[in-house]
Amino acid sequence: MIAYHFPPLRGSSGIQRTLKFAQYLPQAGWLPLVLSAHPRAYQQTGDDQLKDIPAEVEVKRAFALDSARHLAIGGRYPRFFALPDRWVSWWLGGVPAGLSLLKRRRAQAIFSTYPIATAHLIGLTLHKLTGLPWIADMRDPMTEPHYPPNPVVRKWVGWVERKTVQHATRIVCTTPGTIEKYRKRYPDLPADRFVLIENGFDEENFTEAEAQGVAAPAPGPLHLIHSGIVYPSERDPTVLFEALGELLARGAIGPDTLRITLRATAHDELVNSLIEKYGIGSIVQVAPHVAYRTALAEMLGAGGLLVLQASNCNQQIPAKLYEYLRARRPILALTDPIGDTAATLRAAGVDTIAPLDNKEAIMEMILNFMRLVAEGRAPLPTPSVVAANSRRARSLQLAALLDEVTASPAAAMARAQEAVR
Known part of the structure; x- marks a missing residue:
């Protein structure tokens, strides 16, 4: 091999x-x-x-x-x-x-x-x-x-x-x-x-992560996690950040309602420069790499999990997505609705999807996603689909x-x- x-x-x-x-x-x-x-x-x-x-x-x-x-x-x-x-x-x-x-x-x-x-x-x-x-x-x-x-x-x-x-x-x-x-x-x-x-995903790794102790989502702002590399082209967060900046300026979101952590981006300098450009540092933070099982435990305890996948990757599915499915937390997917990533999510019963390059659609979906999570109605991956992806x-x-x-x-x-x- x-x-x-x-x-x-x-x-x-x-x-x-x-x-x-x-x-x-x-x-x-x-x-x-x-x-x-x-x-x-x-x-x-x-x-x-x-x-x-x-x-x-x-x-x-x-x-x-x-x-x-x-x-x-x-x-x-x-x-x-x-x-x-x-x-x-x-x-x-x-x-x-x-x-x-x-x-x-x-x-x-x-x-x-x-x-x-x-x-x-x-x-x-x-x-x-x-x-x-x-x-x-x-x-x-x-x-x-x-x-x-x-x-x-x-x-x-x-x-x-x-x-x-x-x-x-x-x-x-x-x-x-x-x-x-x-x-x-x-x-x-x-x-x-x-x-x-x-x-x-690997079930044994999740079992070990759960054994470390998984904290339930804390009260307060909805905490979204993006775990893994943020590629400048294939997962370009620019339009997302622009949407967040506008929602923040309108008062539709704030540090008391939404927090986003980008874990182990591999492009921290670029991502931080975009965070500063759009003035969203109060709700978006870049976080360093952590041990693998620690990252899984973080997913399990997140308020929601964030997917970034551009339309130039419609024939690709992030490997991390399968771990997201196993974590069975609400998923906000910013990806082309006609791509393979979106198809996999819909097959698992998840339809909280918006294009990564459409600011208006992202703004609408963020507010809808926050409302669904708050009401306990956010779609979760079905157990049968999760089990088939080990x-x-x-x-x-x-x-x-x-x-x-x-x-x-x-x-x-x-x-x-x-x-x-």
Whole structure:
């Protein structure tokens, strides 16, 4: 399992996907071997999730640098050192380390996971060298017409995407919209190459968070939590802040009725500058990263949970959303009503949704949401939908996919040739 996002990295909900696969796959007959990056490549680290890695799961941390921090002079570095991404040096360490791991442990399949393109580059190389079946966990689309924003980076990431889709045995996506997009983008490929395995939540983590003690929502102002990264484009809070500023100026809301915490934004400086610009510091605050289970406990005790997802991500669903569903607190979703995020919420019985780029709609929804919560009528996710979204269930899906790709004649031949070598 080739994964950049893995403990001790912290600050990204994307860590949970591979970590939980590593925890639950052994129960389905598959033992993961994890190839990750050396912790020096991470901007933020923490040891609170290292204990979640099963003792039987070997983790190899290969040589890797972050070009922006380790290869920069005066804050600048050659673009070539960051193509397809800032961690391309991981390919230099990951390929020999991965090849050694594959041969020493006689691995039967390769799994690589985005959103670091270099992970798929390593997966492609190891697949070419060994012939082993390769599952590429694409999660979301790697490229869009204007993403990545830099055209040179977009060209390189697009090349990795094409090679991955063309050569991987299966492409795993986390939303139906992403599968539809890839099928249209690559119409000559068989439709069954693309497989849906959504994100989810981990019940054991929530049980542990609840054991820490969860405070009931405090009387007073409604406290909304946004837990996780606030991307400048994909989760741009500008229109929300503008709406809050206008409601505050009208006296429709105030510090005595509404409080919003943006936890672990990863872009604190930008978000704080917008808070100051719109004069909403009395009701909106940026808060630092906390341990994972502490963050879950905060969700469980929140008055409400805030989703930010722009229309340029209509084929994506934030991994955090599944934890929001499990927390079973009222959800205020600022996202495109026709996107996959909104569809998932409506399927769970949640319809408190407004577009992230429509100020008037946001203002109306905020006031409506506050009223529904105050009256105890805010829609909550249905238990049946929540139960279907566990990480354990997703791991069983991946195990079945591994069974499938390793049972093919081509895979058997590749394993036989590898054993001879």
